[in-house]
Amino acid sequence: MSDDAVEALFESDPFPRRRGGRFVAALRACASRQARRFPAIRALYGREGFRPDALRSESSVLDIPFLYVSVFKERDLPPARPFRPALTLTSSGTGGQKSRIVLDAGSLRRVKASAERVYAALGMVDKGTAANYLCMTYDPRQARDLGTAFTDELLTSFTARARVHYAIRRPPGGGPFRFDLEATLRALREMAATGLPLRVLGFPAHVLFTLRAWRERGWPDLRLGRGSWVMTGGGWKSHAGDAIPKPEFRRLVSSWLGIPAGNIRDLYGLVEHGIPYVECRRGRMHVPDYARVVVRDPVTLRPLPYGRKGLLHLITPYLSSFPSFSVLASDWGLKRPRCACGLPGETLELLGRAGTSPAKGCAITAAELLKR
Ligand SMILES: [Zn+2]
Structure with missing residues (x-):
């Protein structure tokens, strides 16, 4: 009951x-x-x-x-008492402490359903169209239980998938994860040439980093159009020094990719609390x-x-x-x-991270990869 x-x-x-x-x-x-x-x-x-x-x-x-x-x-x-876990997720802090979240089948189903319904209400689910995905996050084949990998697999399920590229990988033969800029730039060029819609997912610092590298090479801005989206999450964390105000981020990314500024959406969520708080076209996160x-x-x-x-x-x-x-x-x-x-409903505005908690989130570790 x-x-x-x-x-x-x-x-x-x-x-x-x-x-x-x-x-x-x-x-x-x-x-x-x-x-x-x-x-x-x-x-x-x-x-x-x-x-x-x-x-x-x-x-x-x-x-x-x-x-x-x-x-x-x-x-x-x-x-x-013991129960059957369907999926275990961890936050990805390498130096800091990790959260380890156990989801049973019902919790997993509900958290997926909530994401799909939220994104559908915001006009971002289009199962009939194939899109390319540039995920500036961990390759889920190498990082199965990371919260970000789980989120990406979910976020790439809202359309038919054409090609999916993950930017943070272990090098062939092993070693620590790294952000592979050259492979990311190459993937973006190839995806843009297909004419299919593109969805860019990941941490805003990585998006900005890639944009700057693209422009430093003197490559022309793209014209991906209104079917393409940028969906960021995780905040700037240890890259707070590089953080730029959201309106400027939207303006830069919009002119770089040739997509409406309203198609650039930020997301707030935690591994411990998987409900997505996603920005609407006006840039407000809805509860x-x-x-x-x-x-x-x-x-x-x-x-x-x-x-x-x-x-x-x-x-x-x-x-x-x-x-x-x-x-x-x-x-x-x-x-x-x-x-x-x-x-309808309340909206949320994020105003930064509290205190100097020793616990590092996924984004802080991922942002550190840019320094390598
Ligand atoms: Zn709104």
């Missing part, structure tokens, strides 16, 4: 006009299942005096206890009904109103196999109640 509530949410419209009941029912089912399965969650609820059954209204969602995202990098929180984002004061941890900067508390009921369904991220942001693009 309770599982039905979770399934019903993930089968429904990601951006409905009215929100509330469906999400709250799914979260209630998820929270009680998590408390049964994970001793750490049960202990957390006991300490906070929280009962999943108290989740009865939208405002009650604010009361759900959370764990800091760093907890998942520092320790394993095993379930009470789908599959999740709630609470912006919290960094000192008191109280919820903050719209427009105020705080730490992001991310909540989603898709996870039945890992206890990060209510997690305080180490990212700053703020929320707005609506967007001029017409898609």
Whole structure:
């Protein structure tokens, strides 16, 4: 019965006009299942005096206890009894700590469904058309369990796939991953010559790095047209010094590839929280009904109103196999109640990474590859 509530949410419209009941029912089912399965969650609820059954209204969602995202990098929180994992994902920090996320078949199916429905609502799913993919990320054949590889496999499934090129690979014969600029430039030239739409995926630092290398060679700008997209994610991290404002990034990449600036979209998501927060054509990240984002004061941890900067508390009921369904991220942001693009619901603005956490994300490691 309770599982039905979770399934019903993930089968429904990601951006409905009215929100509330469906999400709250799914979260209630998820929270009680998590408390049964994970001793750490049960202990957390006991300490906070929280009962999943108290989740009865939208405002009650604010009361759900959370764990800091760093907890998942520092320790394993095993379930009470064994269950069958379908996929294990890790964040890719080589020097830092890793999160290791276990997805069972249901969680995996729901996280994939949520991504597909979100991107479809934003007009980015076109299964009838073949597109080339330039992924400035880890080759999933060599990095099976990395969160970014999982994300790319997902993001390349929204059209028919023509050619897919991965820029971060191990050299033949082994060795550490590296960003292969020459192969990336070559792939881009060849893909542009096919006349098919192109989708560029990856970290913004790599996109900018490739753009600059292209222009340094004196090669002409491309004209890929309105069927092509750039989908970035992961932020600038250790390349903060190279970070440029989003409007400038959009202008540069738009004129380089010859695509509308509105086709350049950024994405926010965590390995621990796989719901995608994707920019609309106006450049605002939309919060789908599959999740709630609470912006919290960094000192008191109280919820903050719209427009105020705080730490992001991310909540989603898709996870039945890992206890990060209510997690305080180490990212700053703020929320707005609506967007001029017409898609209903709240939007999110990212305002950087909090603190000097020793835990490195995928993007920080990938960005370091540019220094080699
Ligand atoms: Zn919008």
